Amino acid sequence: MKLLWREALLSFSRTRTLSALSVTTIAFALFVTGLFGLVALNLRAALGQIEERVEIVAFVLRGTPSQGLAVAMEDISAFPEVLSVRYVTEEEALAQAKADLVEFRDAYEAVQINPLPPSLELRLKPGYRDAAHVGEVAERLRGFPFIEDVRYGRDWVEKLDRLRTIGGVVGGVIGLAFALVSVVIIGVTIRITVLQRAREISIMRLVGATDWFIRGPFLLEGAIKGLLGGIFAFLLCFAVYALFKAQGLGLGTGLRFFTAIHAVGFLAFGMLLGLGGSLVSVGRHLRKV
Amino acid sequence: MIRFTSVAKRYDTGGGPALERISFHVGRGEFVFLTGHSGAGKSTILKLIYAEERPSSGDVRALGFQIPRITADEIPRLRRRLGIVFQDFRLLTDRTAAENIAFALEVTGAREDVIPQRVHRVLEQVGLATKADAFPRELSGGEQQRIAIARALVNDPAVLLADEPTGNLDERATRGVYQLLRDINDSGTVVLMATHNLELVRASGQRIVELRDGTLVFDSAADQEEVS
Numbered sequence: 482m483k484l485l486w487r488e489a490l491l492s493f494s495r496t497r498t499l500s501a502l503s504v505t506t507i508a509f510a511l512f513v514t515g516l517f518g519l520v521a522l523n524l525r526a527a528l529g530q531i532e533e534r535v536e537i538v539a540f541v542l543r544g545t546p547s548q549g550l551a552v553a554m555e556d557i558s559a560f561p562e563v564l565s566v567r568y569v570t571e572e573e574a575l576a577q578a579k580a581d582l583v584e585f586r587d588a589y590e591a592v593q594i595n596p597l598p599p600s601l602e603l604r605l606k607p608g609y610r611d612a613a614h615v616g617e618v619a620e621r622l623r624g625f626p627f628i629e630d631v632r633y634g635r636d637w638v639e640k641l642d643r644l645r646t647i648g649g650v651v652g653g654v655i656g657l658a659f660a661l662v663s664v665v666i667i668g669v670t671i672r673i674t675v676l677q678r679a680r681e682i683s684i685m686r687l688v689g690a691t692d693w694f695i696r697g698p699f700l701l702e703g704a705i706k707g708l709l710g711g712i713f714a715f716l717l718c719f720a721v722y723a724l725f726k727a728q729g730l731g732l733g734t735g736l737r738f739f740t741a742i743h744a745v746g747f748l749a750f751g752m753l754l755g756l757g758g759s760l761v762s763v764g765r766h767l768r769k770v
Numbered sequence: 771m772i773r774f775t776s777v778a779k780r781y782d783t784g785g786g787p788a789l790e791r792i793s794f795h796v797g798r799g800e801f802v803f804l805t806g807h808s809g810a811g812k813s814t815i816l817k818l819i820y821a822e823e824r825p826s827s828g829d830v831r832a833l834g835f836q837i838p839r840i841t842a843d844e845i846p847r848l849r850r851r852l853g854i855v856f857q858d859f860r861l862l863t864d865r866t867a868a869e870n871i872a873f874a875l876e877v878t879g880a881r882e883d884v885i886p887q888r889v890h891r892v893l894e895q896v897g898l899a900t901k902a903d904a905f906p907r908e909l910s911g912g913e914q915q916r917i918a919i920a921r922a923l924v925n926d927p928a929v930l931l932a933d934e935p936t937g938n939l940d941e942r943a944t945r946g947v948y949q950l951l952r953d954i955n956d957s958g959t960v961v962l963m964a965t966h967n968l969e970l971v972r973a974s975g976q977r978i979v980e981l982r983d984g985t986l987v988f989d990s991a992a993d994q995e996e997v998s
Contacts, residue, residue, distance in 0.1 A: 484876055495864060684860055687820070688921070689850035690877035692842070 488698035489705065496677060500706070503670040507710025508717070510663035511751050515718040517659050518747070519738070521652045526737050528645060535610040535641070537603040537619055537633040543571075545599075545627040553625055554601065562609035562618050567602045571595045598629065612639045660754075667710075667758035671703050675766045682766065692767050699763045700756055707755020711748040715739075771929055771960050772796040772819060777828035779814055779984075788814045789984045792828070794992075796929075796962060801955040803971045804964040806981035812964035815981070816931050819962070820852055821845045833928055850878050853922025853930040853959075857937035859914045861906045867917045868893065868902040874921045892920040896950060912943025919950060923959075930954060932963040936970070944970065 493500045541550065550568070558566050569577070574597040578585070601622075605614065615638050619631040675682070685695050722738045739747060772795070779789040789811045796802055804812045817823040819832045821840050830837040835848045861870050871889045880888070893899045896916040906914050915935055922930055932951060936944040948970060955961045965971065971978055980988035 483882075680860070681862055684862065684873075685877050686846075687849060687854050687860070688874040688877055689846045689848075689925070691846045694877055694879075 485697045485701055489701040492674070492678070492698060492702050493705070496674065499674060499677065503667075503674065503706050504709045504713065506670050507663070507667050507706055507751065507755065508713035510659075510666045511710055511714035511747075511754070512717045514656070514659040514663055514750075515714050515747060516721060517656055518743075519718055519722060521648075521656065522739070522743075523737050524648060524652075528641075528648065529607070531641060532607070532610045533604075535605060535615060535633070535638055537605070537615060537622065537631060539601040539603065539619075539622045539625075539631045540629045541568075541599045541601060542627045542629050543598060550627065553627070557601065557603065557622070560618060560621065562605050562614050564604045564606045569600045569602055571597055571599050574598070574600060601628075610638075610641075611645070612642045660750075663754055664758060667703075667707065667754050668761055671699070671706070671755070671758045672762040672766075674702070675699065675762050679766070695767065696760070696763050699759045703755040703757075703759025703762075704752050705755070707751040707753065707758070708748060710755065711751020714751065715744060715747055771798060771800075771833060772962070773829075773831045774815070774818075775829040775831075777818065777825045777830055779811075779818065779823065780826045787826075787984050789818075789825075792981075792984075792986050794979055794986060794989055796960060799955070799958060799960065801952065801961045801974075801976045802963070803974065803976055803978045804962060804981065805966060805968065805971050805978055807966060809983075810981040811984040812966075812981060813933055814984075816854075816933050816962070816964055819929075819931060820854055821848055846878075850925055851928050853919075853925065853927035855915070855918050855922050855930065855932040855935045857934035859906070859911075859918045859938075861914060861918060861921075863906050866903050866905055867898065867909065867920075870906070870917060871921045871924050874924050878925060888924055889920075892924045895923065895953075896920045910943070911939050912946055915939060915943070915947050916950065919947070919954075923954065927959060929960040929962065932961065934964055934966070936965060936967060948974070 554566050554568065557563060572595070575595050578597060603618065603622075605618065609615075609618075612635070615633050616635070619633055622628050622631050682695055719738065722736060726736045774792045774794050777789055777792040778787055780787045792811075792815070804815060806812055814823065818825055818830045818837060821832075821835070821837050824838055824840075833848060833851050835844060840848065861867075862873065865873065868889050871892060872885050875885050875888060890899065890902070893902055896919055898913060898916050898920070901909060901913060901917075906917070909917065915938075919930075919932075919935070930951070935951070936947050939947060944967065951961050951963060978988065978990040979986060
């Protein structure tokens with residue numbers, strides 16, 4: 482183990498320029514991936530906020546006995562998809578309409594009879610705010626005899642669904658592409674190190690070192706480079722985030738940065754990339770010689 | 771110790787066979803010169819012994835290992851029992867003489883506390899104990915080859931393979947390296963030395979195996995057997 486660390490650190494100190502270049506290359510490859518991750522994170526936060534507006538309004542027949550309504554509301558609250566149910570009286574509905582639709586305020590003042598029926602306003606739990614689940618809950622609500630009509634803005638929810646799917650696919654594909662580019666860049670960088678030490682590897686083999694013994698220092702070196710690259714990339718991402726935040730730019734939800742778990746995952750990803758790149762490069766070299 | 775039986779070797783790169791119908795045997799305590807012009811197949815024979823190459827046909831046995839069937843795991847075990855020396859020394863230029871020798875012990879997992887004394891022992895054996903801290907660039911060709919020999923010896927090999935070890939050396943250094951190999955052989959290690967230095971070979975009185983275009987044309991041991 483001591484030898485492993487010594488050889489890996491020795492390689493760093495002997496090839497300072499190349500090592501610095503490797504770490505920089507890895508850092509920039511991961512920086513691009515990290516930037517994309519940040520964009521995806523903020524887009525998701527924005528989508529999440531839009532999703533929160535998904536609401537089902539079930540209009541209740543006038544004259545429905547309050548006792549029966551209370552029991553039904555308990556049943557509806559017990560639906561697995563439902564986060565909350567609120568009963569909106571006719572008066573509340575009118576007051577809300579007056580507040581929301583200022584241009585019709587005079588018209589509402591003129592009418593003698595309140596045209597707005599009482600209603601139930603349902604909010605759904607995260608993960609159930611898509612067209613399929615919303616439609617299902619709406620259908621179930623229609624089954625109650627005192628429900629006159631159910632509205633939830635089908636087109637709008639379906640559009641949100643499509644946006645989510647496109648976001649997911651584009652995010653997955655681009656994220657994967659960036660990650661693959663990082664793997665290739667890191668692999669090439671480490672391959673240069675391996676080639677530079679080809680003579681040492683051939684001597685190690687001649688004196689009876691096992692392939693795993695030869696791989697060891699390279700793997701450690703790759704992991705360290707990946708980790709260092711990850712740290713630099715993370716700091717660069719933070720700098721970009723801070724710059725955007727200082728400019729007041731965001732998607733209406735306030736800018737978000739990686740959480741501690743994201744940060745650990747990001748650094749572990751860098752380390753794994755370094756390790757994987759080394760494993761492939763050294764393995765290929767050992768098979769050739 | 772080493773046995774070749776009807777060995778042929780063809781490289782994938784094309785051209786004629788590198789070796790054809792090679793059969794010979796090297797026993798305990800022997801010193802054998804492998805001679806022949808460049809491209810005669812001397813290095814190929816050595817590569818087959820340390821399993822860098824595998825024969826196209828025939829059988830090669832080295833220290834109990836059957837080279838045509840040797841596994842990847844067995845190769846390091848075979849090489850730990852062999853010492854290998856090359857014309858170009860193959861020393862690590864950024865490490866001192868002692869570090870180069872210690873490296874051969876370290877990669878085989880030798881105990882850390884025994885390494886300095888074993889390095890010192892072989893440095894004394896090759897007469898370069900005072901040059902332990904010198905880098906290869908600070909040493910003459912003959913001295914570099916002695917360090918390479920010390921590295922080959924440090925694992926107490928049963929067989930020492932030397933591929934043109936005097937090819938880059940002047941007359942004096944050549945004699946010095948040859949004498950060192952003789953001393954090593956006297957202590958019981960089998961030495962197989964490939965060389966095209968016929969003057970050295972003839973003056974030595976050692977067994978000679980001569981190759982020409984990949985075939986064995988002369989083996990002094992077989993010749994002596996015939997005479998007797």
